[in-house]
Amino acid sequence: MSPVEVVLRGARALLGDPRDRKIEAVDIRIAGGVISEIGAGLDAGHAEVVDYSGCWIIPGFVDAHQHVWQAVLRGRLADLPHEESEAVVRDLVAHAVAPADVYAGAYGGAIAMLDAGITCTFDHCDAVATVEHGRAAVHGLHDAGIRGVWGYGFDSAGSEAGPEQRLDDARRLKSLIDGYPLLSFGVVPYADDDPERFAAQIALGAETDAAILTHTDARRRGEGPADSETWLKAGLVSARHVHAFCSATPASVFGEFARLGCSVVSTPDIELGGGLGYTALHQADDAGVNTALGTGSQAVSSPDMFATMRLGMQSERMRYQQAAAVTRGTSGISRITLRTEEMLHFATLGGARALGLGDVCGSIEVGKAADLVVIRPASPRLAPLVDPMVSIVMHMGVADIDAVLVGGEFRKKNGALTGDAAVRAMNELDAAHARIASAVSGRMKEVSV
Numbered sequence: 525m526s527p528v529e530v531v532l533r534g535a536r537a538l539l540g541d542p543r544d545r546k547i548e549a550v551d552i553r554i555a556g557g558v559i560s561e562i563g564a565g566l567d568a569g570h571a572e573v574v575d576y577s578g579c580w581i582i583p584g585f586v587d588a589h590q591h592v593w594q595a596v597l598r599g600r601l602a603d604l605p606h607e608e609s610e611a612v613v614r615d616l617v618a619h620a621v622a623p624a625d626v627y628a629g630a631y632g633g634a635i636a637m638l639d640a641g642i643t644c645t646f647d648h649c650d651a652v653a654t655v656e657h658g659r660a661a662v663h664g665l666h667d668a669g670i671r672g673v674w675g676y677g678f679d680s681a682g683s684e685a686g687p688e689q690r691l692d693d694a695r696r697l698k699s700l701i702d703g704y705p706l707l708s709f710g711v712v713p714y715a716d717d718d719p720e721r722f723a724a725q726i727a728l729g730a731e732t733d734a735a736i737l738t739h740t741d742a743r744r745r746g747e748g749p750a751d752s753e754t755w756l757k758a759g760l761v762s763a764r765h766v767h768a769f770c771s772a773t774p775a776s777v778f779g780e781f782a783r784l785g786c787s788v789v790s791t792p793d794i795e796l797g798g799g800l801g802y803t804a805l806h807q808a809d810d811a812g813v814n815t816a817l818g819t820g821s822q823a824v825s826s827p828d829m830f831a832t833m834r835l836g837m838q839s840e841r842m843r844y845q846q847a848a849a850v851t852r853g854t855s856g857i858s859r860i861t862l863r864t865e866e867m868l869h870f871a872t873l874g875g876a877r878a879l880g881l882g883d884v885c886g887s888i889e890v891g892k893a894a895d896l897v898v899i900r901p902a903s904p905r906l907a908p909l910v911d912p913m914v915s916i917v918m919h920m921g922v923a924d925i926d927a928v929l930v931g932g933e934f935r936k937k938n939g940a941l942t943g944d945a946a947v948r949a950m951n952e953l954d955a956a957h958a959r960i961a962s963a964v965s966g967r968m969k970e971v972s973v
């Protein structure tokens with residue numbers, strides 16, 4: 525446990541909404557896990573003082589769409605189209621993934637995220653074949669010490685329970701989560717399910733006051749309306765709804781999303797790499813929708829928000845450059861689409877708001893949880909440090925992270941994960957991958973070792 529009060533001394537901190545580009549040399553006092561005071565030359569009193577002279581402090585990243593347990597399949601889905609990846613995961617969950625494997629993935633995956641400065645996530649858990657699987661996933665996140673929403677995935681394969689039973693299972697898991705201060709309950713309705721069941725899953729979100737995440741319009745179903753249009757018409761979209769992907773969402777829908785106060789989360793590695801299309805980042809943001817970023821799945825890529833911000837930004841710039849080239853017959857563009865501070869906003873405060881945690885984390889402000897990332901710019905890669913906002917997005921990386929705090933407690937310090945987290949996570953992940961590989965015994969070449 526950390527001492528009751530800590531003062532982080534001497535760093536320059538990114539304060540408030542990253543979009544405001546407000547960076548100041550300040551001390552940060554943390555009391556009871558919360559930022560209690562921000563100012564120059566704070567009186568330490570009885571607090572422990574940690575000297576971060578020369579460092580930069582930014583809010584912890586919020587990875588607003590992750591399938592954390594899939595860390596046990598690290599990289600195995602990187603070269604598959606998205607649809608095929610989903611089929612592989614469903615087959616594995618139905619036949620080869622035990623609760624212990626889900627625990628290993630949730631714990632190890634969350635530790636990998638903390639190592640990379642991600643302090644909060646929406647975990648879309650699509651491995652809830654039984655309540656025991658769900659319990660294992662929640663325990664994994666709790667033991668890792670990450671903040672976030674754990675989302676019951678109604679898309680989980682392998683369940684023998686009927687629709688009513690699954691709703692009850694989800695309620696039981698919510699009760700478990702209510703006992704863990706860093707975690708809250710979420711619902712992931714299954715867009716491919718029977719419409720009545722889908723509506724009941726959406727209703728569960730309201731009943732349990734949960735954040736709802738759906739894979740929205742990943743693809744169009746033939747000539748008919750997009751899923752988002754159908755859901756809007758049926759009154760199934762609300763402010764608690766986070767729409768992942770939206771690669772095939774009609775332009776007019778984003779205005780409706782903004783009006784209803786819901787959010788969009790883009791995962792550039794999945795949309796671009798898995799063949800879904802461009803991200804919805806610029807369209808959603810431009811329409812006034814709260815917009816967030818996610819890294820998707822560690823079975824595809826690293827939980828690295830620095831890389832994700834860059835990929836998302838440059839692909840959106842390319843998209844609009846391409847449109848300009850078609851319209852005007854030139855490859856030039858008259859203005860840049862999406863700036864670095866906007867990407868940092870999506871990666872922090874935008875994500876926190878999407879998860880319903882906008883008052884809790886996502887920015888450095890008095891009264892918010894001390895979820896912080898300390899960056900030590902001690903590399904020629906970062907010199908001269910001309911514009912820190914640009915450097916955070918374009919030049920810095922996971923290797924520059926010195927410390928990570930969640931609720932004022934150090935999860936990483938002096939460049940290393942605290943306690944035995946690193947070794948334990950690697951052992952858990954290796955063992956679970958070996959068990960799954962053995963369970964499928966070469967039946968599925970994509971995931972066998």
Ligand SMILES: [Zn+2]
Nearest residue numbers: 591648739768
């Ligand atoms: Zn998902």
